[in-house]
Amino acid sequence: MSVLNAMYSGVAGIAAEGDALGVVGDNISNTNTVGFKQQRAIFEDMLGHSITAGTPPTLPGSGVKVAAVEQMFTQGSLSNTGVSTDVALSGDGFFVVKGNVDGVAGNFFTRAGQLKIDSTGNLVNPDNLNVQGYAALPNGTMSASISSLKVPTSAIPAKASTEMTVTANLNANATAPTVAFAVANPTQTSNFSTSMTVYDSLGSAHSLDVYFVKSATTPNSWDYHVLAQSGDLAGGTPGTNTEVGAGTLAFTTDGALDSNTTTTPIAVDFVGATPGQAIATNFGNGVAGGGTWLDGITQYAGSSNISSQQQDGYASGDLSGVSVDNTGVVRGMYTNGQKLAIGQLAVAKFRSNEGLGRAGHNLWIETRDSGSAAMGTGGTGGRGAVSAGALEMSNVDLAQQFVDLIAHQRAFQADSKTITTADEMLQELVNLKR
Secondary structure: OHHHHHHHHHHHHHHHHHHHHHHHHHHHHOOOOOOOOOEEEEEEEEOOOOOOOOOOOOOOOOEEEEEEEEEOOOOOOEEEOOOOOEEEEEOOOEEEEEEEEOOEEEEEEEOOOEOEEOOOOEEEOOOOOEEEEEEEOOOOOEEEEEEEOEOOOOOEOOEOOOEEEEEEEOOOOOOOOOOOOOOOOOOOOOOEEEEEEEEOOOOOEEEEEEEEEEOOOOOOEEEEEEEEEHHHEOOOOOOOEEEEEEEEEEEOOOOOEEEEEEEEOEEEOEOOOOOOEEEEEEOOOOHHHOOOOOOOOEOOOOOOEEEEEEEOOEOOEOEEEEEEOOOOEEEEEEOOOOEEEEEEEOEEEOOOHHHOEEEEOOEEEOOOOOOOOEEEOOOOOOOOEEEEOEEEOOOOOHHHHHHHHHHHHHHHHHHHHHHHHHHHHHHHHHHOOO
């Protein structure tokens, strides 16, 4: 009887709209959940007969049901947090974490990049699942396979300086000193000087002073002398200087560095440290050696000045924090100013994001419908770029959810009205007996 069909169709509609209201409610409740992806209910009609039975096409259906709940992986807005361990993906892909979730162990995938360091140095998410990535190797490259990223919490050892680099200009119009360079009176017997801090094998800092002296006999030529404080050297006398290196810089008539001839290589014996510490001087690549001569010392008609200088040693340092850059490279930040690469975040890509299974805790798991995870790094192979110091917010459109909420509520009311109307018709039928 079609009246009963109308009643059952109303019941089916109430059940389907109730499920849809649950989906909308879940979306609304996760408006502020980092990395959340909203869902929508997919409706389909139901038939009360077989489509192969050859029945007339005019027979009514049996209502509606929720065929599936579809996840919508549209991009959420990025919110800058300024927290060095917050990361977000702008584009396709998922961060990879590993651990045990509700009794299930394995890899899980997330868009929520709220990372932190636990007490043992592991990089983890808020649920203490280990973040996966490509570990940094001693040669400066990244491992080919993924593993849990761990930050060394112990102090990093000191590194003895092996090279000192100076970029400067020496005044071509300078007048050569009238007396020879004297270690006991370097300032008065040189034209220009600079000082640089270097480190020994123990991480102790020492000052090396470089004095430049224009040659009085050879045009476009300068001598340099490297002095150390004698009190820093084994067997030295405090309060005096010791020359530990020397050489000659030759320039072309265009002011370009032509050659750097080392007459006394730097080899110092700092007190208590490894003896014979060799430190090379890098004043640029001279024209005579096929260099560009623009990356070091020049001789132009202008005041003598230092543009930049650096050396490659450092003292020991303790871990002070962790930062992630825009390529997903994780670096440990140490009190000695060093930033050492720990690894690079892995980003997983799937053939079908919509086929992923929700695991709760802002996580997804791969399924047969999603396909297997293809691992890589941010910005490669169609994967989204990593945004450091930011989080991806929920992609829930609150205004649209309230519109959907009203639509489902009205449909729920209409289905209820169908049931009450069918009930009245049946009551009328029963009353015919009276």
